[in-house]
Amino acid sequence: MKIEGNDWFYSKEVKKHFLEPKNFLKNEKEIKDFNGYGKVGNVKCGDLMEMWIKVRNEKIIDVKWKTFGCASAIASTSMLSEMIKEKKGMKIEDALKITGKDIMERLGGLPSIKVHCSVLGDQALRAAIKNYQEKSKKA
């Protein structure tokens, strides 16, 4: 995949989301309104992501995240959160179809060594959905 721009290490889109990330969790108090939570990655590899989703009528209407990792990990999570929120939310069945490749394409590509960062994003989302589904089963 082609990497745009020569003045930076990543694409313009990665740069934008890395420098001005969207939808990250600003305040722990916000969590109580969310009904799905996922955490993936590990510190050893240098990437760790947490994701909170707010589901109403099987539709994700809001998403928040926190990420420890490199620029591409931060940008991937930010981009994913935008993808979910951009059309006033996303049905769970559609959200489950998002792949690392989709995130990467929207980011204008990632260097091959960084591909795992985008995969981590969709894994965090799946983990949050799974958590929501388990909780709603119990309820």
Next chain:
Amino acid sequence: MKEIYLDYSATTPIRKEVLKEALPYFSEKFGNPSSFHSKGLETKKAMQNARQKIAKIMHCKPEEIIFTGSGTESINLALKGIAFKTILEGKRGIFITQRTEHHAVLETLHWLEKLGFSIIYAKIDETGKIDLEYLKKILGENKGKVLLTTIMYANNEIGTIQLIKKIAELCHANETILHTDACQGAEYLNTNTQELGIDMMTINGSKVYSFKGTGILYKKQGVKLEPLIHGGAHEFGLRAGTENVPGIVALAKALELAEKEKKKERARVTKLRDYLIKKIEKEIPQVLLNGDRTQRLPNNVNISFKGIEGESALLRLNEKGIRVSTGSACSSQSLDPSHVLIAIGRNHETAHGSIRFSLGKDTTKKEIDYTIKELKKTINFLRKISPLWKKNKEVKK
């Protein structure tokens, strides 16, 4: 936006005076030093002159200076040169080193293992300093079998300075010799080979405000090496190939300037270094200095910031015009963080969160103040979005 370069340990710019000295040797004085006419004699003399200048600085004989194409090549020549000599005698032997060495040492020795040589790693403490008692013990236990001990003068990542004079004494008392990688040390530390009692020393141009692609191996008379590159009889038969005359002239000038200004520059940079460390420790919570506080290169600051990943910090600082480096895996081509930080016992999170600021000739207090201001903002932001950041938690090493 003004650029603040704090990565002098990666490489330095070429000093004006150095460039000026070298320029005539690119076009006007282009002769091959091996040519038997005036044009050749001109560059032959320039090379002799350069070799003499360096020998004077390093307190050795001119014929003990071998010019190479890089610091890495110089290290390869020292280690493989001894190994190949040993192979030709039908023997093998032991190399002693330690785990925070540059890859040029570690990978070369690792490869030599395939040829039947073995490596013993000396122990280091959590600041990266050699455990001298343990070194003494392994040198004693392997007396007669150790071909060479190679211990760096100062570490490129954490700045820890080794007591190489003492280490050389231990080696000699146990009938072996010492090579030291002095690439980071040459600009600021004593390179008097007699005083230090060193048998081989590596220096390169790109760390002393001279050319990339230039290096030196000081090799004490009597130390026997096989060449890596065969061909003509250049460099006393140890490195064939027409000499890089401008690079050699430049290197001599650079080392001469470094030597002249060493004392003053060391004091100036040390002051800035300690100011930067003090300010970071005061203004940013949960940080950890990597390396030793005093037995440290004057220009090295390496600090781990709890809860953040180094590449993110590096790139955000880069946006503010500040150029630094990190021990995080993400900035390398592998998924492992700095082998140096792991070797001194840092955990992965701490290693991933490390930033190295390496100061240099043009670094000013104003630049340091701006760096601290931007660093504070960068770390605060990255901690805000980090799942690992919990306030008031104790810093784990």
